[in-house]
Amino acid sequence: MDSSSDVKQNLVLAALPTPDRDRLRPHLELIYMPAGRTLHEPGERLSYAYFPTTCIVSLVCIMEDGTSAQLAVTGPEGLVGTSLLMGRGTTSNRSLIQCAGYAYRLRATFLNPEVPPGSYLHRPALRFTHALVTQMGQTAACNRHHAVDQQVCRWLLLTLDRVTGNEIKMTQESIATTLGVQRERISEVASHLRTDGLIACRRGSITVMDRAQLEQRVCECYAVVAKEYEALLRDLRAESTTGE
DSSP: OOGGGOGGGSHHHHTSOHHHHHHHGGGOEEEEEOTTOEEEOTTOBOOEEEEESSOEEEEEEEOTTSOEEEEEEEOTTOOBOGGGGGTOSBOSSEEEEEEOEEEEEEEHHHHHHHOOTTOTTHHHHHHHHHHHHHHHHHHHHHHHHSOHHHHHHHHHHHHHTTSSSSEEOOOHHHHHHHHTOOHHHHHHHHHHHHHTTSEEEETTEEEESOHHHHHHHSOHHHHHHHHHHHHHHHHHHHHHHHHO
C-alpha cells in the first residue's frame, strides 16, 4: 500500500488505539494537496481538520498590506485545525500547502463531539498543539533576531525533517513569500549555499547535499524546535504502541 494512503502515516492518528482509529476511518477522506492550495484563510470558519500524511502545510500570518510571514510548518506529525480542539471554529492565520502530497480530512461537525477532554484523540492532538506553539514562539524570535541566511537554513531543515529523502519541491519565489523575505535575498542565500556545496537547485526543487554543514550554519532556533519535535514523535509513538 502507498504510504500516503496509510492512516497511520499521520502520527496523531497512529497514536489512537486501534478501535478508536477504526471508528474514525470511515469518516476520514484522503485527498491530494497541490502546492500552493489554501486550506484556511484568517477569520474563516473551519469546515475540516486535516491530518497530513505526505504533504507539508505552512501556517502564515497575513498583514493588512498583504505581506506575510511563516509561523510554523506541519507535516505527518500533526494536524491543521487545532482551533477546533479549543472550542473555536475559526483561525487567525492562513493555512496553505507548502509541499504537495496527501492528507486525510475530517469534517469539523464530526470532529467536535469526538474530542471531549480526556478522549483518545484529544490527548495526542493537544500534545501536538504544545509542540506547534513552541515552534511558533521560536519562529517569532528567529524572525526578529536572526539573519535571513540563518532563517533559510532553519526553514530548509524543518522542511527536510518532514519529507522523505533530501529533495524539497518548492520554488525560491515560494520560499520568499513563505518567509516574508524579498525574492532577491533568497536567491542570494541559495547561491551562497549552492557554491559551498550545501544544496543543489533546479527549477521547482532544492536538494540538500550536506545536512551536517547546514546544521552548522543554522541559528539556535532549529535545535529548540527539533528537540520539541523529537519529543513529540517519541510521545506519539509511545501512545501508538500502548494503544495497539
